[in-house]
Amino acid sequence: MLAAIGLDEWQEAAYRALVALGAADVADLAHRLGLPEPETLRALRWLESRGLAARSSACAGRWVAAPPGVALGALLTRQRHELERAEAAATRLVEEYRAEAAEPAVPDLVEVVTGAAAVEHRLDQLRLGAAEEVCALGTWSPLAVPVSARGVAYRVVVEREVLSLPGGAAALSAALGGEESVRVRVADRVPARLVVADRSTGMVPLTARGTEPVALVARASGLLESLTALFEAVWREALPLRLGMAGEVAEEAAAGPDATDLEILSLLLAGLTDASVAKQLDLGLRTVQRRVKGLMELAGVTTRLQLGWHAHERGWVTRA
Template sequence: MVLAAIGLDERQEAAYRALVALGAADVADLAHRLGLPEADTERVLRRLESRGLAAGSSARAGRWVAAPPEVALGALLTRQRDELERAEEAATRLAEEYRAEAAETAVPDLVEVVTGAAAVERRRDQLLLGAREEVCALVARGPLAVPARGVACRVVVEREVLSRPGGAAALAAALGGEVRLRVADRVPARLLVADRAVGMVPLTGPGAEPVALVARASGLLETLTALFEAVWRDALPLRLGQGGEAAEDAPAGPDTTDLEVLSLLLAGLTDASVAKQLDLGLRTVQRRVKGLMELAGVTTRLQLGWYAHERGWVTRV
């Protein structure tokens, strides 16, 4: 429904479109076109009339005409924009009041316990949607949620996530190109921190009813942030391709697939696991690794890892 944004339901939009196409129509004809009883059609027309989109004909009883779209819809859109601007101003004022109140919040109010799967998911989404500068996350299992584009995001995933079938492809699809990603053998806990102002950590394990702790500006939040930074510092960078398309690099350097292979190997995956994640043959992976070693002029994979970091092929950003 294109016109739902200005408050029309499916029946009202269909009726208005029919009137615009016909110019004018009797209730009976319009009811036949819409497949509605005449009484329902009459109510729909009255609703359109209240919005200035239709009017009864002065020349013939029971006949309705459409208001010109450029006039009627233009007025509704202007009204909608005005309402949205007022709502945005109100939201800004409320946010300012909230921040001012948070600065003087009593200690018990700095911690919130959220119970139930739906409530935890809703609270997590609120944190992500409300982020304005950066989101930091530790991911051990389950779906990966990231904020909308335009917000910086750093994520550390547990290596087990990559070991699942299609794990690398799923991460690449979920993250896009704006997220800085690292991998660790284990992450101590699932964790989400938004703008260093609020953090969320689960209190229950798999199988139990989800319960999460939400911490605002406090010593607890500082501890959660420090935990993330410690895990991030020790984790290995991970490079994931987007859509499987290999961009061309300089002739003397590795291509995109080479770098994906190298990144996954440095993350601790075996040749066979890398082949499965990138949908390549095992021999193809081994051939690419051999080519990288020849390009780097080294004889061991350990030397290749050092060379890759020195040359910036894989960086700890």
């Protein structure tokens, strides 16, 4: 937990042990940590150089921990200052880069990334670096929303096949983190897998599954505009999904359907059968059918086709 301020595993373990014991000699500490004495002494000397430990003045050969509130506070302050300096340096580099790349050459507009680790790393950079919105088309369960990306809007379109997998709807909801800023739609097919961040950078795979991953990263260019337009076209035609905790039943509001009703309706409009909806939401088939009947009574209709039309008119489902 203290790696962020420069301590490795054994240095942190030694400091925690000293805090717990109050004081200890090298032999006792080495036995407690399961380390050779030379390694333990090396860790203690490192802690001493950082002001986290000191040799006891009351008992020769023993070591004591510096008060955590003072010692760790000083390290944290120093780390904050270093991060502030690094952030300032990064800002200057960005400004220099923009000044030099005001009219970028064609090769600078695209980047080919090869290898699974490199593609995954580049994808993480796109997601974590987004400030406003991430848009994605996927034939797989989509990207998990990173904690640090809260406040960034996500729009995701997945293929209906994802919902047909066992627990697909619940897995999709969990992958997207249950954030209100995340909207999901479903389409019969998506033409390609792609991710666009802040309309400034896009990423699309170039190889099929089963081969070494290769992806193309596009920056401000006609190619990026085409990728963005492709996403928007698929988004407009896709059906919205309401994803919550599977099987969770909310209080039914007098003015309309509850959250579970809306999930059922959304999955039905996405093309799932009653049995598939029941399985996805961990509900009984009769429960699903009873709720659909209740929705029809609430809408004052006699067929499911009418229910879909009335659901749209009443704002129960919407493309907005």
